[in-house]
Each structure stands twice: as structure tokens, then as C-alpha cells.
Amino acid sequence: MTRYVVDSWAWIEYLEGSLLGGKVRERLADNRNEIFTHVVSLAEIISKVRRREKDTDAAWSAIMTNSKIFVLSEKESKDAGLLHAKMKSKHSNFGLADSFVLSAARKLGAKVLTGDPHFASVEEAVMLS
Numbered sequence: 001m002t003r004y005v006v007d008s009w010a011w012i013e014y015l016e017g018s019l020l021g022g023k024v025r026e027r028l029a030d031n032r033n034e035i036f037t038h039v040v041s042l043a044e045i046i047s048k049v050r051r052r053e054k055d056t057d058a059a060w061s062a063i064m065t066n067s068k069i070f071v072l073s074e075k076e077s078k079d080a081g082l083l084h085a086k087m088k089s090k091h092s093n094f095g096l097a098d099s100f101v102l103s104a105a106r107k108l109g110a111k112v113l114t115g116d117p118h119f120a121s122v123e124e125a126v127m128l129s
Contacts (some may be wrong), residue, residue, distance in 0.1 A: 003034045005112035008044045035067040040100040
């Protein structure tokens with residue numbers, strides 16, 4: 001079994017039905033995989049879908065149907081904040097939401113499924129290309 005935390009970048013590709021979204025779809029369809037979405041990513045995705053004037057209910061339903069939601073605790077917030085400070089010192093554009101995703105992946109022993117260039121040098125990242 002492979003665990004994945006699917007980040008916002010990958011979910012948006014999936015929701016748009018792009019070629020890279022098809023690669024996300026393959027992993028979602030494989031019953032040997034365990035799929036997670038961070039609750040912060042969920043908010044980020046819904047915001048992006050709304051700003052693009054797309055169907056937020058359909059996006060919500062797709063994510064809720066195809067993944068388990070990783071809900072953060074106070075400790076996980078602290079861990080993500082510390083990770084963000086560390087990553088920011090190396091990669092000036094590494095976002096706070098990215099830190100939540102990476103921190104969750106490390107806690108779960110999972111890979112981050114993404115195409116976001118911010119993750120290019122991250123060991124846990126499976127880069128879609």
C-alpha cells in the first residue's frame with residue numbers, strides 16, 4: 001500500500017480533467033493506495049474553484065469521495081510552522097499551506113502527490129509531469 005497526500009495543485013489538475021489530472025485519477029482508482037487531503041488544502045482548493053467560477057459542490061464531493069481528510073491538531077500546527085520556517089530558509093517561495101501538506105505526509109509516512117515546483121527538491125514528493 002502506498003499512502004499519498006494529494007496537494008491542491010494535483011487536485012486542481014484532477015478537477016480540470018487535464019492530462020496530469022489523469023495521472024492523479026490513476027492513483028485514486030488504485031485500491032492499493034490510501035489517499036489523504038489536508039484540511040488546509042481543501043479550503044485552498046474550494047477558494048480556487050470559486051474564483052474560477054466553477055462548481056464548488058462538485059469539487060467538494062470529488063475530494064470527499066476520493067480521499068480521507070487530514071484534520072490538524074494544535075501540535076500539527078506547531079510542527080507545520082516549524083517546518084515552514086525551515087523550508088522558507090531554503091526556498092523563499094515555499095508556502096505555509098505546502099508546509100501543512102508536507103508535515104502531514106511525514107506524519108502519515110506518505111508521499112506528496114503534486115506538480116507544484118515548490119516541492120521539486122522534497123524527498124517525499126512524487127512530481128507529476
